[in-house]
Amino acid sequence: MAVEAAGTSRGLRVYKIVVLGDGGVGKSAVTLQFVSHSFLDYHDPTIEDSYQQQAVIDGEPALLDILDTAGQVEFTAMREQYMRCGEGFVLCYSVTDRRSFRAAAEYRRLLAQARPSERLPLVLVGNKLDLAPRFRQVTTEEGRALATQLGCPFFETSAALRHFVDDAFHALVREIRRLERQRQVFRQAVDADGGDVFEASSHWSSDEEEGTTHRLKHTTWRFNSP
Ligand SMILES: Nc1nc2c(ncn2[C@@H]2O[C@H](COP(=O)(O)OP(=O)(O)O)[C@@H](O)[C@H]2O)c(=O)[nH]1
Ligand SMILES: [Mg+2]
Numbered sequence: 396m397a398v399e400a401a402g403t404s405r406g407l408r409v410y411k412i413v414v415l416g417d418g419g420v421g422k423s424a425v426t427l428q429f430v431s432h433s434f435l436d437y438h439d440p441t442i443e444d445s446y447q448q449q450a451v452i453d454g455e456p457a458l459l460d461i462l463d464t465a466g467q468v469e470f471t472a473m474r475e476q477y478m479r480c481g482e483g484f485v486l487c488y489s490v491t492d493r494r495s496f497r498a499a500a501e502y503r504r505l506l507a508q509a510r511p512s513e514r515l516p517l518v519l520v521g522n523k524l525d526l527a528p529r530f531r532q533v534t535t536e537e538g539r540a541l542a543t544q545l546g547c548p549f550f551e552t553s554a555a556l557r558h559f560v561d562d563a564f565h566a567l568v569r570e571i572r573r574l575e576r577q578r579q580v581f582r583q584a585v586d587a588d589g590g591d592v593f594e595a596s597s598h599w600s601s602d603e604e605e606g607t608t609h610r611l612k613h614t615t616w617r618f619n620s621p
Pocket of ligand 2: 422423424438439440441442463464465
């Protein structure tokens with residue numbers, strides 16, 4: 396599907412989403428469940444492809460353009476490229492693989508390197524929840540703690556059972572919208588005032604449903620006249 400103009404396609408706002416994480420954590424399985432409602436036992440681990448999916452999120456239509464990556468953590472020009480063009484990132488690990496959990500934090504660090512001084516919309520996803528009863532290596536609390544540290548929503552998902560898959564992608568679109576609105580408020584205030592705007596205070600609130608934590612940042616902005 397061709398993207399006609401920056402950020403829109405056929406009148407729909409396009410959200411460029413990049414799925415990152417170690418090989419084998421289920422990036423392709425989660426992506427394919429989201430876009431095609433099917434679970435594949437095997438997906439070529441070297442295939443990197445993008446998929447489009449329309450969704451109505453909070454009453455607003457969206458076209459999610461999702462890049463399912465297949466790279467290694469090591470530096471590549473290609474990785475640099477998709478880290479630069481993504482608007483939102485799904486940081487994926489498997490709850491059955493501690494190494495992949497450490498790698499998720501590493502991906503975050505690489506993102507910060509590629510996009511310094513930007514507040515990037517992220518969602519942290521611990522996949523393979525269906526295998527947790529027998530094979531869990533990363534606790535829900537550890538996942539939640541990392542998400543708190545990264546300031547992003549957190550979901551434990553099962554691509555196999557299609558649990559919390561939509562929730563994770565929808566939460567990411569909400570994060571993109573939220574940060575976009577914040578930037579607009581900033582710009583309008585600076586334009587109107589010609590003064591400085593800075594974050595005066597902020598606090599987090601979270602609201603939990605089974606297996607899911609939604610976190611919201613409440614920020615108070617202070618505007619200084621010149
Ligand atoms: N049980 C279970 N297996 C999964 C899940 N997600 C992925 N897998 C399996 O894990 C393997 C790697 O998945 P894949 O999507 O190719 O991982 P990727 O390398 O991160 O894209 C495949 O055999 C998948 O079928 C899940 O939620 N539950
Ligand atoms: Mg894959």
